[in-house]
Amino acid sequence: MKEFSNQQIKQFNEYLPGVKSYLDALEHQDLWWTTVAMVGKINNENIDPQLLVSVVETQKEFQNLRDIMMQSLVNRYLNQASSEMTLNAQASIDMIIRNLFERTADVGFLATDDDLVEFLTKEQVTEQEQTFIEHRIQEYVAKYSVYDDIVLLNPQGEVRAKLNENNPVTISSDPLIQQALRTQEAYIEIYRHSDIFPNKTQSLIYAKRIENQGQAVGVLCMSFEFSEEMEGIFNTLIKETPGYELMLLDESGKVIAANSETQSSLGKQVTEPRQDTAPKMSAQGLEFCTLTHGYQGFKGLKWYGYAKAGYQTAFQKGKEEASIEVEINHDSSIYLHDLEEMNLKVSTLLLIVILNGKITSLKRDVKAFLPVLDSFQDISQNIQEIFDDFIHHIHQVLVKTIITKVEFSASLAVEVMDRNLYERANDCRWWALNSTFRELLTKHAESTTLQVQETDELHKILKYINDLYTVYTNIMLYDARGKILAVSNPDESYLVGTQLPQQSVITDCLKLDSTQKYTVSKFEQTDLYSDRHTYVYHAPVKHWEQPNKNVGGIALVFDSEPEFQAMLQETEPKYLNKEINEATHCLFTTPAGEIISSSSDRFSVGQQLVLPSSLKELPNGKSGAIEWQYEGKKCIVGYKLSEGYREYKVNDGYQNDILAMVITFIE
Structure with a gap:
């Protein structure tokens, strides 16, 4: 657990009114404790001095528990905010890398297409042959709609065919062409301006030489619709966490894509590129920078996912409709027994002090001290109630963290699935x-x-x-x-x-x-x-x-x-608490509850679940979280029903609804 100074705690109070209210209440009891102890000491000279020493020592135990409680509560809020930030930054880079992995295969395949090879071997082509090859390229992009242009060039850089009629290029001097002709690599991947696609400020290009019987006859250049794709990724992520700034950075730390260009304009240097292990804290808020996990060994260009948010945004409650009231039972493996035991310890110590004080007062006939002890008893009851409520509140923060994570992970998992099956x-x-x-x-x-x-x-x-x-x-x-x-x-x-x-x-x-x-x-x-x-x-x-x-x-x-296992594992929520990780299971099912894939042995492929009624007739794209009793065990379920990707399952005639579920058992 991260240790915060008193000043930091007070800084967070500005954004966490719940923390502030508890701290104010406990400080009031602490002040009242000091006042009562002082009154007792001044007005009761005949009382055993050890009794007042015990009062002071017990007060220190109370102050220690108060500080631990505060640290725990702030840490849990911070964990929730950090988790959301980490998931957003990691997803923004991993989702695009998964997509680009497919592009590396595309360029390898299309460069060996018989028709393209034959076309480039001819020095002169007829109008019919030119029309045929252009139609061939159009057919390709009609299916792989992630490309905005494809250009075929001969080894001298002369354009032989292109997809986009608005692209004015006829000849290119881009060194990419010679690089593609000479490289031993399977393909070339660049992100920069190119005269092959002069209408674009920056182009993400996949290039490969085209060969005929071992002789290079040209170069295939495929321009990926990078800006449009990143806008879609950011829009998907930001629905769950509005107010976040999400960016993709190049290897120098400059912004190449952002969810809000007004906050972070393209080309701006925002940070030193790095691999963070956890979000960094500053006076303004949180930030997290990360490299991709990669997909099947592919990591693409050295880009970084980056997220930042002010504390007000990072600590906000989130969507009200996502909130559900779930109680963590006393016998749950994630119940905070350590805090409860500390609370009991302080209450017991104070009770012992009060009992000893009353016995001593009666023995020495110091009845004037009894009202002081009665005040301590009132303080004890107040503290007990505050700490009980405090522990309940911490549990609710834990529940909210689980709700946020399972809902986000379910949304991410089904998004990744739709994108994959689109291919x-x-x-x-x-x-x-x-x-x-x-x-x-x-x-x-x-x-x-x-x-x-x-x-x-x-x-x-x-x-x-x-x-x-x-x-x-x-x-x-x-x-x-x-x-x-x-x-x-x-x-x-x-x-x-x-x-x-x-x-x-x-x-x-x-x-x-x-x-x-x-x-x-x-x-x-x-x-x-x-x-x-x-x-x-x-x-x-x-x-x-x-x-x-x-x-x-x-x-x-x-x-x-x-493949489905990898999707679930890559998008499953990660908790600091080992027990919660072990109690979390990720699933793909049909709307009727037949399991398509599972991240654990508890649920098997082909198994038929009896889904809660609220999950049986969801509209496409609907996400949320519910409480569920599964086999007599209480759990929190994050869910989302697939909505397709681009034209896939949207207007291509194919219907295959998939429900992603992330289940965390809390008892």
């Missing part, structure tokens, strides 16, 4: 448009047997994709009858030639009439995932010459078990 919906639709897939599946559909080398080519491409996008256990191509033609996972090559399970999903997929549409299996056990629960994403593969005709499909087996 899965994009992947299946884009990969289905691969020209080699379309040509060979068309050939197969026209009753032409695929040659061994052609099947090997399908396996090779699928494996290359899966090596880039590691969240799948297998990626499969199947024909119009649902027969598997090729797989990405060599260990599951035995599936080739067999019929895909979940026939109804395949039927739905093969009916889709647009390259923007996809379908997903229910979250259920499948042989494709070792009889475990997962989602399988499907998109139709179009006929090579008749784009309105489907000749098969692509199926992506999502590695749900570790």
Whole structure:
């Protein structure tokens, strides 16, 4: 527990009226104690002096308990504020890094796209070929809407194709081009101004050379919609903690994104970049700076998440609608027994002093001292009541901290899930448009047997994709009858030639009439995932010459078990109290209560929960916290029902509501 000086306690009193009221009440009792003791000493010369010594010593015990209580209460308020600040700063950097991890795979895949490679190998192209490749890029961004522009350049920096018609660039001298052509790295990632995207002050660019038979034929540059994405992240976070300043800093400590540009303008130096272990305190308030935890080993550019708030904001109660009244029982593992025992000790000591005083007064016939002892008895009762109320208040601060954390973590978890599964919906639709897939599946559909080398080519491409996008256990191509033609996972090559399970999903997929549409299996056990629960994403593969005709499909087996576990573990609340950490469990469920993933063995995937009635018909995006009795145990539950991300589950025709729950048992 952090120790505060009396001056700091008084400073916090300005922002914590609850602390001030208790301190004023206890100081009043302390002053009254001193006054009564002085009156007793002056007017009772015949009393045993040791009795007055005991009164003074007991008063010191009381003062010590008062100070400990104050320290404990301020620390708990500070812990609540620090926790919110830490979560916000960490989430702001981790959420964007998770997103950018997907971009590193995108640039690796798109740079090997057959159509892009063939286009760049030609010195002269027809108008039809130019239109085709521009349409190809548009198809890509229609699915991965996180890009605002994509540019193809030849090795001399001449622009061969671009997405954004308003981008005036025709030739670039950016050293990024030569760097991409020469590097041995899988890709180049930069954040700065570039003449490739001259309309933007700063661009977050992913670049990779495009090769044909080992010869560099050009460079692919993908511009990520960084400002828009950070605005969405900040808006998501700030809903839970209004008044906070949230920022992303570059490696020099300058602001590259902020939730409020009026408070922290872009490019401003706000602090020395560092990795804090806990929020720092200043005369103005709290601040916290942190690096990303990374995602699957990827940490991106050396950026920092940064949050700051004045004490008035940091200590505010928060949303009233999130408040629930929950009592912590005496037998709870998180009950503050140590404070209660100290309170009992002081009360007992004072009671002993009073009893001894009355006995001594009667023995020595010093009846004038009895009113003094009666006053001490009144003081004792007042102190007991104040401390009882004080301990209850500290428990309520602890409850409010739990409520804040479970609600925030549930909101964060389902946000991360929607963002992740958005990528899965994009992947299946884009990969289905691969020209080699379309040509060979068309050939197969026209009753032409695929040659061994052609099947090997399908396996090779699928494996290359899966090596880039590691969240799948297998990626499969199947024909119009649902027969598997090729797989990405060599260990599951035995599936080739067999019929895909979940026939109804395949039927739905093969009916889709647009390259923007996809379908997903229910979250259920499948042989494709070792009889475990997962989602399988499907998109139709179009006929090579008749784009309105489907000749098969692509199926992506999502590695749900570790991926969902990671989402829950990364977003779960962290407490200073070990018992509370052990009593906290994070879940993804369906609205009907079927568990999709769990952070602990107490809840298992596929288990059916009987949810509280208040959680059964939530509107999308609704979050909050409730008290719940689960198997006879009282707990606090933070929750949020998914609301989608960008177009995913918003206007793309896919409905899959997920409820995130964070459960902390308090008895």
